[in-house]
Amino acid sequence: MLSYQEADQKPTHLLNKGIKSGIPIAIGYVPIALTFGLIAKTTGLNLADTVGMSLFVYAGAAQFMALQMLAAGTTGVEIVLATFIINIRHFLMTASLSERLHEKSLLKRAFVAYGITDETFSVASLQKGEIKALYMAGLLLMAYGSWVVFSGLGFLIGAALPEVLKSSMSIALYAMFIGLIVPSLKKQRKVIALFSIAAVLSALFSLWLSSGWSIVLATVISCVGVEAMIYRKSKSVVGEKHHE
Amino acid sequence: MSNILWIIIGMGVVTYLPRLLPMVVLKSKIIPPFVQAVLTNVPYAVLGALIIPSVFIIHTGSLLHITVNDFLFGLIGGGVAFITAFLEWNITWVVLSSIAVLVVYHLFV
Known part of the structure; x- marks a missing residue:
C-alpha cells in the first residue's frame, strides 16, 4: 500500500491536480484569446501568424500591444523591445517560483519556465507544498491549450460569442486572482x-x-x-x- | 521569411528569456535568507498589483479614464468573487459565480 504522501506524488495524481487547478485559467483565457484572434484578423494577420504568435510568445498583454503597434506601423525592433519590457515582470515571478520548484533536471525546469504567466504563477504559488514539473505540465496543458485554441477560434469565428457573455467573462481572471488571495488574506x-x-x-x-x-x-x-x-x-x- | 514571422520569433525569444533565466540560474541554493524571504513574498504582492487597479478598469484600461459603469462592473464582479472566496468556495465556482452575476447585471442595465 502507498502511504498518503506517496499516493500524492503519483504521476497521474500530480498531472490531474495540475489540470484541475488549470480550469479557472482556461475559462479566463477564453474571452481574451477570442478577442486577440479577432483583432489579429482585423489588423491583417493571417491564421498561421495569429496562432503562431499565441504558440511562440504566449503572453497576452504583449500580444495585444504588438497588434496595436503593427496597426500603427511601428518597426519590428520596437515591438520586440516593448515586448521585453512588458514581460520583465515574469523574471520576478520565475525567480520566486524557482525557489519552490522541486525539480533538478534542467530540461524540466526550462519546460516549466516556458509556461509561466501571471495566472499560472499565481495558481502554482498559492497552493501548498512543493511544486513538481508534472503538476505544472497539467496547469500548462489547460492554460496554454485554451490560449492557443481560442486565439485560432477568435480568428475564425470571433464574433460568435454573445457580447454580454464575452463582457461578463472578462471578470474571470480577476475573480480567479481574488479567489486565490482571499483565503491567505484571512490567515x-x-x-x-x-x-x-x-x-x-x-x-x-x-x-x-x-x-x-x-x-x-x-x-x-x-x-x-x-x-x-x-x-x-x-x-x-x-x-x-x-x-x- | 515574412517580416511578421521575424517579429513573432523575436517576441518569443525576449518573452522566454526572463521566464527561463531565474529558473536555471537560481538552481543552486546560495541565495541569502533575506532575498529568499523577499522572493517568498512575491505571489501575495504581485496579486495585489495585478488586481488593483485593473479590476476597476477592465473595459477602459486606464485609471485616468475610469467610468462609473466600468467601476461598478469590477466592484460587482470582484465583490462576488471576494464573498465566495471568503466562504472558501472552489476557485472554479468563484469564477463561474462572478461571471453569472455579471451576466444577470448586464440584462438589467
Missing part, C-alpha cells in the same frame, strides 16, 4: 500588508507608468519593504532582550 497579517501595499502602489504608479512597470515596481517595493520592517522589528526585539 496572515503579513499577507494583508504585502497585498495592500502593492495594490495601492500599483494604482498610483499606473497613473504615470505602463502596466508592466507599475506591477514590477509595486511588487518589489512591497516585498522588500515588508520584509525589511519584519527584519528591523526582529532585530530590535533581540536588541531589547540584550539590554535586559
Whole structure:
C-alpha cells in the first residue's frame, strides 16, 4: 500500500491536480484569446501568424500591444523591445517560483519556465507544498491549450460569442486572482500588508507608468519593504532582550 | 521569411528569456535568507498589483479614464468573487459565480 504522501506524488495524481487547478485559467483565457484572434484578423494577420504568435510568445498583454503597434506601423525592433519590457515582470515571478520548484533536471525546469504567466504563477504559488514539473505540465496543458485554441477560434469565428457573455467573462481572471488571495488574506497579517501595499502602489504608479512597470515596481517595493520592517522589528526585539 | 514571422520569433525569444533565466540560474541554493524571504513574498504582492487597479478598469484600461459603469462592473464582479472566496468556495465556482452575476447585471442595465 502507498502511504498518503506517496499516493500524492503519483504521476497521474500530480498531472490531474495540475489540470484541475488549470480550469479557472482556461475559462479566463477564453474571452481574451477570442478577442486577440479577432483583432489579429482585423489588423491583417493571417491564421498561421495569429496562432503562431499565441504558440511562440504566449503572453497576452504583449500580444495585444504588438497588434496595436503593427496597426500603427511601428518597426519590428520596437515591438520586440516593448515586448521585453512588458514581460520583465515574469523574471520576478520565475525567480520566486524557482525557489519552490522541486525539480533538478534542467530540461524540466526550462519546460516549466516556458509556461509561466501571471495566472499560472499565481495558481502554482498559492497552493501548498512543493511544486513538481508534472503538476505544472497539467496547469500548462489547460492554460496554454485554451490560449492557443481560442486565439485560432477568435480568428475564425470571433464574433460568435454573445457580447454580454464575452463582457461578463472578462471578470474571470480577476475573480480567479481574488479567489486565490482571499483565503491567505484571512490567515496572515503579513499577507494583508504585502497585498495592500502593492495594490495601492500599483494604482498610483499606473497613473504615470505602463502596466508592466507599475506591477514590477509595486511588487518589489512591497516585498522588500515588508520584509525589511519584519527584519528591523526582529532585530530590535533581540536588541531589547540584550539590554535586559 | 515574412517580416511578421521575424517579429513573432523575436517576441518569443525576449518573452522566454526572463521566464527561463531565474529558473536555471537560481538552481543552486546560495541565495541569502533575506532575498529568499523577499522572493517568498512575491505571489501575495504581485496579486495585489495585478488586481488593483485593473479590476476597476477592465473595459477602459486606464485609471485616468475610469467610468462609473466600468467601476461598478469590477466592484460587482470582484465583490462576488471576494464573498465566495471568503466562504472558501472552489476557485472554479468563484469564477463561474462572478461571471453569472455579471451576466444577470448586464440584462438589467
